[in-house]
Structure formats: structure tokens, C-alpha cells
Amino acid sequence: MNQQQIQQCGDELYEAMVSRTTIKPLTERFDDISLDDAYHISLRMLERRLAAGERIIGKKIGVTSKAVQNMLNVHQPDFGYLTDKMAYSQGQEMPISEHLIQPKAEGEIAFVLKKDLLGPGLTNADVLAATDFVIPCFEVVDSRIENWKIKIQDTIADNASCGLFVLGDTAVDPRKIDLTTCGMVVEKNGQIISTGAGAAALGSPVNCVTWLANTLGKFGIPLKAGEVILSGSLVPLEPVKAGDFMTVSIGGIGSASVRFV
Amino acid sequence: MSANNLNAEQIAAAAAHLERAELERYEVTKLTDDYPEMTYKDAFDIQWEIRRRKEERGHKVVGLKMGLTSWAKMKQMGVEHPCYGFLVDYFTVPDGGEVKFDELIHPKIEAEVAFVTKKALKGPGITIADVLAATDFLLPAVEVIDSRYKDFKFDLKSVIADNSSSTRFLTGGQMARVEDVDLKNFGVVMEINGEVVATGAGAAVLGHPAASVAMLANMFGERGEEIPAGTFIMTGGITAAVSVNKGDNFSVRYQGLGTVTGRFV
Numbered sequence: 001m002n003q004q005q006i007q008q009c010g011d012e013l014y015e016a017m018v019s020r021t022t023i024k025p026l027t028e029r030f031d032d033i034s035l036d037d038a039y040h041i042s043l044r045m046l047e048r049r050l051a052a053g054e055r056i057i058g059k060k061i062g063v064t065s066k067a068v069q070n071m072l073n074v075h076q077p078d079f080g081y082l083t084d085k086m087a088y089s090q091g092q093e094m095p096i097s098e099h100l101i102q103p104k105a106e107g108e109i110a111f112v113l114k115k116d117l118l119g120p121g122l123t124n125a126d127v128l129a130a131t132d133f134v135i136p137c138f139e140v141v142d143s144r145i146e147n148w149k150i151k152i153q154d155t156i157a158d159n160a161s162c163g164l165f166v167l168g169d170t171a172v173d174p175r176k177i178d179l180t181t182c183g184m185v186v187e188k189n190g191q192i193i194s195t196g197a198g199a200a201a202l203g204s205p206v207n208c209v210t211w212l213a214n215t216l217g218k219f220g221i222p223l224k225a226g227e228v229i230l231s232g233s234l235v236p237l238e239p240v241k242a243g244d245f246m247t248v249s250i251g252g253i254g255s256a257s258v259r260f261v
Numbered sequence: 262m263s264a265n266n267l268n269a270e271q272i273a274a275a276a277a278h279l280e281r282a283e284l285e286r287y288e289v290t291k292l293t294d295d296y297p298e299m300t301y302k303d304a305f306d307i308q309w310e311i312r313r314r315k316e317e318r319g320h321k322v323v324g325l326k327m328g329l330t331s332w333a334k335m336k337q338m339g340v341e342h343p344c345y346g347f348l349v350d351y352f353t354v355p356d357g358g359e360v361k362f363d364e365l366i367h368p369k370i371e372a373e374v375a376f377v378t379k380k381a382l383k384g385p386g387i388t389i390a391d392v393l394a395a396t397d398f399l400l401p402a403v404e405v406i407d408s409r410y411k412d413f414k415f416d417l418k419s420v421i422a423d424n425s426s427s428t429r430f431l432t433g434g435q436m437a438r439v440e441d442v443d444l445k446n447f448g449v450v451m452e453i454n455g456e457v458v459a460t461g462a463g464a465a466v467l468g469h470p471a472a473s474v475a476m477l478a479n480m481f482g483e484r485g486e487e488i489p490a491g492t493f494i495m496t497g498g499i500t501a502a503v504s505v506n507k508g509d510n511f512s513v514r515y516q517g518l519g520t521v522t523g524r525f526v
């Protein structure tokens with residue numbers, strides 16, 4: 001794709017997000033779209049958000065489960081950016097009618113860093129040493145692509161289908177828990193709908209953060225102290241609508257909840 | 262509990278038929294095809310008759326198990342209520358040991374947490390609180406299930422009669438007290454040949470694994486039976502059951518309860 005097409009796609013995705021509309025899959029319009037093109041489109045979309053006054057506060061890792069990788073026929077994760085406007089607090093109402101199009105919720109473990117991480121060559125030990133704490137999280141993913149008809153390039157271009165996110169309020173030192181086996185229970189309107197454990201994301205949530213640090217490191221981009229990193233879903237995505245109340249609890253970490261209005 | 266529609270002779274014949282399928286390793290059609298009129302009472306009577314047959318031959322009952330306790334399992338099997346079964350001495354495989362694939366029909370494995378009781382439990386009216394108070398300790402367990410029914414397809418009455426697909430089990434050696442494990446949220450990770458194939462958390466078992474033991478005590482209570490002190494009870498799969506092949510090795514990790522490993526040879 002040329003620079004002009006990339007810019008146009010990024011603008012379309014940004015405008016779709018703001019106006020809560022969807023666009024046709026980019027992969028249906030451009031058959032030569034590469035992963036690199038897709039990331040450049042996502043950067044254009046991000047540029048528009050920053051121009052509108054948003055601030056980067058972290059990153060998210062997506063496509064970390066085998067089920068989603070098989071669905072998209074890829075064998076690596078992807079990533080997107082988190083801005084301040086996407087962050088919600090525990091118990092706060094999340095207004096679907098103002099900010100979301102076709103949301104789905106997923107339970108995750110978020111990492112908050114206390115030191116910069118610049119790959120490549122980083123190991124899980126580096127990531128754990130740089131982690132201030134882990135915290136329970138609901139990521140509410142959303143797609144600006146019609147009916148979630150995404151291929152990997154579509155979701156990458158669309159900021160890894162990130163919508164909004166909610167953090168819980170129990171911060172735990174990663175040295176105190178086993179992130180691979182820690183269990184997750186997701187409840188929707190009081191009913192348990194799914195369970196999982198840390199290993200559901202690339203074998204361990206730590207593997208996901210290490211992958212991201214090394215991947216960004218190739219472009220000289222660090223993960224920064226203070227940033228929030230969403231490490232990837234441990235359970236299947238759950239479509240949500242106004243009126244739904246969801247809770248995620250994670251063994252040894254705590255819980256987070258979100259009420260959609 | 263419902264009454265019987267089958268007579269003692271039919272129950273004995275059905276028990277012999279299902280036990281032979283287990284011991285000689287062949288598939289049979291589901292029992293409700295042979296006895297469409299059978300009731301839940303008939304189904305449990307057939308299971309208890311299989312148990313009696315094994316005890317009569319000198320086998321020792323070493324524990325109990327709950328089955329179809331997770332929403333994933335009930336959905337996978339198309340049934341709507343859990344069931345129980347018994348475990349006998351030759352079902353035991355040591356941690357790190359070998360499960361002989363050729364003795365089984367179409368085995369699957371599931372990760373579970375097991376309770377060992379220190380007080381008798383007699384339903385009806387047993388709650389999670391009674392179960393926790395009566396629990397000596399917890400152990401991690403892997404259950405090998407193997408339905409005697411063709412293609413692992415059955416209905417609830419048929420699976421009850423078939424001892425709830427029980428066949429083999431392994432337990433880990435790391436015990437824990439109930440107050441030290443967050444039984445609702447503790448996670449399990451199942452790997453086969455080094456690949457993560459399933460994950461889950463305790464709540465997958467009826468919302469809390471102790472609820473499974475309470476249900477077992479209450480189901481036993483319906484027959485006037487109690488669960489004696491010192492009983493080993495597997496509470497049901499935390500993950501969906503995963504099919505295995507000869508040569509597969511498996512390793513299951515439990516948050517706060519160590520690991521269980523084994524191989525199919």
C-alpha cells in the first residue's frame with residue numbers, strides 16, 4: 001500500500017470509531033495489505049486520537065489464545081495502544097451507547113511496569129524484574145470492521161480491536177503468585193460463563209509481555225515505566241449489551257467488575 | 262427418587278453386560294436403547310450392582326467420583342445433571358505412572374481436585390459448609406474416563422448405569438488444607454505432549470468444588486447411604502475432557518496444589 005492509502009484507511013477507522021459506525025474489511029478492499037501496512041494504518045489512527053487530545057498510557061496484546069490464532073490463521077500475537085480515554089475504574093459504568101459499537105468483554109491480567117523495557121533480547125526474568133504489580137482487568141474489545149469480519153490485517157490496523165478497559169483495585173507483586181496456573185472465573189449477570197488459567201495466553205501472561213517488548217524493541221520502541229500492559233485474554237470473548245454486569249476474579253490477584261449502560 | 266421399572270433379574274443382567282464391556286474392552290449401545298423404560302433408580306441400581314460384583318470378587322472400593330459437574334462437560338455430553346460413580350483398587354495409577362491404553366476403549370482425561378473426608382457426610386441437607394468442615398485435605402487428581410458406550414455418546418441414565426464412565430485415576434502428592442486454597446478461583450493447566458490443551462478454574466465445578474461433594478452426599482442420602490469418614494472423592498472435571506492416544510504424555514499443573522503427570526502406553 002502507498003502512503004496515501006495507509007493514511008486514508010487510518011482516517012476511516014478513526015472516524016468510524018468516533019461516529020460509532022463500521023467499515024468494510026480492509027482486506028476485502030486491498031488484497032496486498034501486509035502486516036507492516038496494517039501497523040502503519042494503526043499508527044495513523046493513533047495519531048488522530050493523540051491530535052484529539054488523548055494520551056498513550058500503555059499497550060495491549062491480542063491474538064494470544066490458540067483458538068483466536070486458529071480462527072485468524074496466524075501464529076503470533078498482535079498489539080495495540082491504550083489511551084487515557086479508554087481507561088475505566090472498577091465499578092464505573094461503561095456507556096456502550098456513547099463509545100462502543102459491537103463490544104465483547106474478556107478477562108485478562110494487566111501488568112504495570114516500574115522500569116522501561118527495551119528489546120530485543122529480553123527474557124521473562126527481565127519482564128518480571130521490571131513489573132511493579134499485576135492487576136485484574138476486563139478488556140472490552142470492539143471492532144470498527146463490519147460484523148467483526150476481521151482477518152489479522154484488519155484487526156491490527158484497527159488498534160488490535162481495542163475498545164475500553166477496566167482495572168480492578170488489587171495490585172499484587174508478581175513474585176507472590178504463579179502467573180501460569182492462576183485461575184480466572186468470569187461471571188455475567190451472576191452466572192459463571194467461563195473459566196481459564198494464565199497458561200491460556202501463549203503459555204503464560206509473562207510470555208506475552210516479553211513477546212511485546214522484544215517485538216517493539218526491533219523498532220527501538222520501549223515499554224515504559226508506569227505503562228499498563230494488557231497481556232491477553234484467558235477466556236473466550238463474551239458479547240455484551242447495555243444492562244449487563246460482569247465480574248472477573250483471578251486466583252491470588254483479585255477481581256474487577258464492569259456494568260454496561 | 263423414582264421407583265424401579267426393571268426387575269432384579271434385568272438389573273443384574275444389565276450390570277453384567279456393562280461390566281463385561283469394561284473388562285473385555287468393547288463398546289456397547291447405550292442402555293436406554295435396550296431398556297427404554299428404565300428409571301433413574303434403575304440406573305443407580307445397575308451401578309450399585311456393578312459395585313457389588315467387583316467387591317464380591319475381592320476388589321476394594323477406594324473412593325467416589327462426581328461426573329458431569331461442569332457446564333463445559335454437561336454441554337459436551339448433552340446432559341443436564343451431574344452423576345456419581347465409584348472407584349476400585351485397580352483404577353489407581355501412581356503419579357508419574359503409565360496408563361495402559363490397550364485396556365481402555367476411547368479414554369479421555371480431565372483435571373480435578375479431590376477431597377479426603379475426616380467425618381461422615383449423610384444427606385439430605387448437606388451444604389458447602391458441612392463439606393468444608395468434614396474435609397481432612399485436598400489433593401490434585403487426573404481422572405481417566407472411558408465410556409463403554411459407542412462413540413462416547415449417552416444419556417444421563419445410561420452413563421449412571423455405566424459407573425459414570427469411571428476407569429482410572431492418578432493423584433498428586435501435594436496435599437493442602439481447604440482454608441489454604443481459594444477453591445473457586447484456583448487454576449489448572451493441562452498439557453498433552455508439552456502443549457497446553459485446556460485451562461480452567463475451580464468454579465467450573467458447580468460454582469465451587471465443595472458443592473460437588475455436597476451434591477454427592479445428598480444423592481447418597483436419597484438411597485439412605487452415607488459417605489464414610491476417610492473417603493477419597495474426585496469432584497469432577499474442571500476442564501472439558503480431552504481425548505488421548507497411545508504414546509501421549511500429560512502433565513497437569515494446579516495453582517497451589519502441585520502437578521500430576523502420566524503417560525499412556
